[in-house]
Amino acid sequence: MVNVFISKKLNKASTYIRFNQQNGYNATIDVIGDAWLQNFIHRTIKDFRFEYEHRRMGWNKILVISIILFSSCKNYYINEKGGYRPKNSKFKLSKPPYKLIKDDLIDVNSIYVNITKVSYGTKTDIDNSIIRFFSNGHYLENLEPYTDNINLKKLNNVNNSLLIGYYKIENKKNIIIDYYSVKKAEGGSYHKREGYIRNDSLFLFYDSFKNKEFPKPNKKNCRIYIRKKVDGLIGTPDW
Structure with missing residues (x-):
């Protein structure tokens, strides 16, 4: 009672x-x-x-x-360059980070560019994203318009990136990306992407597949990034 x-x-x-x-x-x-x-x-x-x-x-x-x-x-902070960083790093691929070897197909002296048409009702917009990989297992991605006139200074300002994380190569061509992103209303969260490299293309799928048995890539099941060689890429990640 x-x-x-x-x-x-x-x-x-x-x-x-x-x-x-x-x-x-x-x-x-x-x-x-x-x-x-x-x-x-x-x-x-x-x-x-x-x-x-x-x-x-x-x-x-x-x-x-x-x-x-x-x-x-709030589980993140903003560094002096304006990049979002987790307060307590929980990257699964950071301990220890992957070290690129000679036969891996990732090129750290290039950027990987995705250009996708996005429809909003009757309007169509262009969604651009640029990925950079580093030899010490770090990864970043920014939503930047891509043109033939490369803004090297902006590409080398690596510590204000939208997405940050780590990557790992398996069997020379398969890739796993462990990344962190922030939505201001929801806070930061960790995500995983998987795919493979073939020739000058990087295929990152939206879903995971058992035993890396990826389907035939298309615009609905993955993002396709094209490698673009860039001279003068530098920068040291702070995460």
């Missing part, structure tokens, strides 16, 4: 929840706090409300609470 009692004093409320047991013993929980908190308790247990003088918290208090909650849930 549960009995709820309410006392009023100085715009505060105290809620007593009493559990009556059959053996004659009672257990009582006393929750003391502002009346708005008590009302929340009573709404939850479908009880009556304590009527207090200040009926509204005020937008300033709500805003402060919202900021505190958002800040406590």
